[in-house]
Amino acid sequence: MFFFFTCGTHTFTSRLKGAESLTVQCQNCGNFSGHVYKRWEWFTFCFIPVIPFSLKPYKEVGCHICNFYQDIKYRPDVQQQMSWGGGQEQGGVMMGPPGGGHNNGWGAAPMAGGAQHPQYK
Template identity: 75%
Template sequence: MFFFFTCGTHIFTSRLKGYENVTVQCQNCGNMSGRVYKRWEWFTFCFIPIVPFSFKPWREVGCHICNFYQDIKYRPDVQNHLGQGQGLPMHNYGPPSGHGGQHQFK
């Protein structure tokens, strides 16, 4: 008699609530292709999810172009999107450099 039990893992992936319309820049390839996902890995026995690996799902920023996934805790700019509603974040390029005014041609 030979029994063969299949064990493995299954990862549930879905868009994170509140971030469905949020697209951010991928820090790996630089494209504006980063989406916020909820990923939850479960231990499966005979293809049936039995025990979750972690208590809570991971919140990650995923890129469909380069398949780069990054924990959302490293992306404070993404978390700022929630609750802000519409509007692009303001980019601060620093104070304008002083130009002219010092040269006098006499």
Template identity: 75%
Template structure:
């Protein structure tokens, strides 16, 4: 009997909480198609995630058009927008609840 074990990595990818509605410019293709993702790499054994490679998930700006991912630390503009929306949420926006995104056009 031959047992075949598969080791590998699995990356969990999710929209970052509080930034789901944020649309930012992709610095690779220039489209306003970037979204903020949280990516977390795990070591897998037989496709079961066992050990996380990092304690904290990566925060990245991902573009679905050109498939370009960029660490959010290189995007101070995105961090500023997240800070604004996040802070507003905490304090409770007066009425509406419509997130205001700056227009770059």
């Protein structure tokens, strides 16, 4: 009888959906070369991922120049840019009422004119 089984880990890494085009500053080397990645480590048995180490994938900001990876929870600026990008379905936002959707029709162009002058004279 000969058993051959291998245990190990496998890490799934991909660009985070909704933030593929986002480029942020790396806090290690200062270049605007950081991208948002999703990383999920799994325990493998015979090269088959069976158990995840965590319930959810990590979200990281990774820099390909200095190879620096940082958890996105330390980067509120990046999280803010991601919410601007329209990824509303991510569910990572803790605040706000669960049924709130009143802001959808407003705030479309707050940066357009700057001064909000009245319509009448």
